[in-house]
Amino acid sequence: MNTRKIEILVGLFVALGVAAFVMLALKVANAGISGNGETYTLEAKFDNIGSLKTRAPIKVGGVVIGRVEGIRIHPQEFVPVVSMSIDRHYECQFSDTTSVSILTSGILGEQYLGISPVIASKSAKQTCLGEEVVSNDELDLGELFGVESAALKDGDMITDTKSALVLEELIGQFLFNQSSE
Amino acid sequence: MDFLQQIGHKTLSRFASLGRATRMLLGALCSMPNFRKGGPLLIRQLYMVGHQSLLIIMVSGLFIGMVLALQGYTVLVDYGAEDSLGPLVALSLLRELGPVVTALLFAGRAGSALTAEIGLMKATEQLSSLEMMAIDPLKRVISPRFWAGFISMPLLALIFSAIAILGAHLVGVDWLGVDSGSFWSIMQSQVSFEQDIVNGLIKSFVFALIVTWIALYKGYDCIPTSEGISKATTETVVHSSLAVLGFDFVLTAVMFSS
Numbered sequence: 001m002n003t004r005k006i007e008i009l010v011g012l013f014v015a016l017g018v019a020a021f022v023m024l025a026l027k028v029a030n031a032g033i034s035g036n037g038e039t040y041t042l043e044a045k046f047d048n049i050g051s052l053k054t055r056a057p058i059k060v061g062g063v064v065i066g067r068v069e070g071i072r073i074h075p076q077e078f079v080p081v082v083s084m085s086i087d088r089h090y091e092c093q094f095s096d097t098t099s100v101s102i103l104t105s106g107i108l109g110e111q112y113l114g115i116s117p118v119i120a121s122k123s124a125k126q127t128c129l130g131e132e133v134v135s136n137d138e139l140d141l142g143e144l145f146g147v148e149s150a151a152l153k154d155g156d157m158i159t160d161t162k163s164a165l166v167l168e169e170l171i172g173q174f175l176f177n178q179s180s181e
Numbered sequence: 182m183d184f185l186q187q188i189g190h191k192t193l194s195r196f197a198s199l200g201r202a203t204r205m206l207l208g209a210l211c212s213m214p215n216f217r218k219g220g221p222l223l224i225r226q227l228y229m230v231g232h233q234s235l236l237i238i239m240v241s242g243l244f245i246g247m248v249l250a251l252q253g254y255t256v257l258v259d260y261g262a263e264d265s266l267g268p269l270v271a272l273s274l275l276r277e278l279g280p281v282v283t284a285l286l287f288a289g290r291a292g293s294a295l296t297a298e299i300g301l302m303k304a305t306e307q308l309s310s311l312e313m314m315a316i317d318p319l320k321r322v323i324s325p326r327f328w329a330g331f332i333s334m335p336l337l338a339l340i341f342s343a344i345a346i347l348g349a350h351l352v353g354v355d356w357l358g359v360d361s362g363s364f365w366s367i368m369q370s371q372v373s374f375e376q377d378i379v380n381g382l383i384k385s386f387v388f389a390l391i392v393t394w395i396a397l398y399k400g401y402d403c404i405p406t407s408e409g410i411s412k413a414t415t416e417t418v419v420h421s422s423l424a425v426l427g428f429d430f431v432l433t434a435v436m437f438s439s
Contacts, residue, residue, distance in 0.1 A: 003221065003224075003225075006224060006225060006228045007224055009228055009232045010224050010227045010228050010231065010232055012232070013227065013228075013231050013232040013235055013333070013336065014227075014336065016235070016336075016340055017333075017335075017336025017337070017339050017340055018336075019343075020336075020339040020340040020342065020343035020344075021339045023343050024275070024339060024342060024343055024346075024378050025374055025378060027365065027369075028271050028275070028346060028368055028369065028372050028378070029369065029372045029373060029374040029377065029378055055373075057370070
């Protein structure tokens with residue numbers, strides 16, 4: 001009788017402990033990359049990444065679509081290369097003229113990557129996905145101006161990038177302009 | 182000369198006591214586990230050590246979370262960064278306060294009780310009687326208490342952190358008006374499972390080992406008089422608190438310094 005009571009109370013104790021662990025794991029810690037789906041990787045070269053860190057969010061218009069997976073130095077050019085893992089859902093949606101910039105959330109906030117997307121043309125999307133290009137009646141702006149644009153797929157490099165703003169450089173530029181006036 | 186002799190004597194007796202402590206622990210742990218006999222003993226100790234500490238852990242967790250939220254808010258609001266209250270509270274709890282405060286409370290609540298119980302068993306020669314009956318007191322008395330402490334402290338630390346975060350939510354969101362969505366979402370983006378929760382758990386396993394070991398050894402090795410038991414109980418609380426704080430610095434330096 002007494003043993004039964006003790007066993008029930010110990011069971012309660014262990015259950016509480018497990019519940020606390022589950023709550024901490026699910027509610028407090030992040031559950032990996034945005035969503036739990038598959039991702040693909042894009043890379044971008046910057047001149048200066050400021051204080052961007054791995055796991056920083058990648059946003060399109062404020063919505064998180066991926067995370068920074070790694071930051072390394074380009075072996076030949078000695079500039080930082082950021083590899084981004086982005087939700088598989090958005091593969092082949094962006095054109096290669098898309099630009100990436102390093103932005104700061106708030107004055108004291110963390111730095112994140114903002115993508116200003118250029119939507120890939122239908123034919124580029126189809127080539128990227130490996131589908132047969134179906135000629136369309138719509139007038140393609142790119143084709144009109146004779147510019148070939150491709151859609152971004154796994155492993156591609158984004159070339160149009162804006163580096164992080166470094167406060168010292170800004171102040172230096174400001175002082176330089178002042179003195180030249 | 183006398184001075185040198187004193188130093189030598191102190192050093193040797195320290196090492197001898199460390200050796201006795203290690204032998205006690207090894208004697209208690211190195212044996213074939215007997216689940217049929219050991220199970221009920223372990224459950225009884227889990228009740229005494231774990232479940233009985235639940236109340237003090239939960240109440241202190243609640244209040245510590247509430248105080249953290251209140252103090253954090255007054256500083257953060259000056260910078261307009263009160264949305265970062267969530268990660269502030271969660272990280273300080275999961276990495277430091279959860280394991281450390283739980284270990285300190287555990288040393289005071291359960292460690293002292295273990296020492297006093299075993300010390301009295303020794304003073305009233307119950308341990309010797311067990312040996313007379315060919316029952317190894319290390320296996321019958323020490324081992325279930327050790328495992329109970331080792332299992333229950335990480336669980337208590339998890340409960341402590343979870344309740345404290347809920348307490349911080351109570352003060353920060355419901356009273357001071359931090360946005361509930363950003364409280365949770367910024368916390369989730371800043372807290373990582375492997376880095377913070379698992380490392381905090383490892384910490385509390387280490388502290389569990391230290392505190393339970395010290396408590397059991399002090400009881401097992403005490404001078405079998407009423408004065409000796411009182412000295413051993415005091416030493417348990419003092420030594421295990423100091424050991425926990427010292428090891429916390431070392432563990433933090435190893436885990437979070439990079």
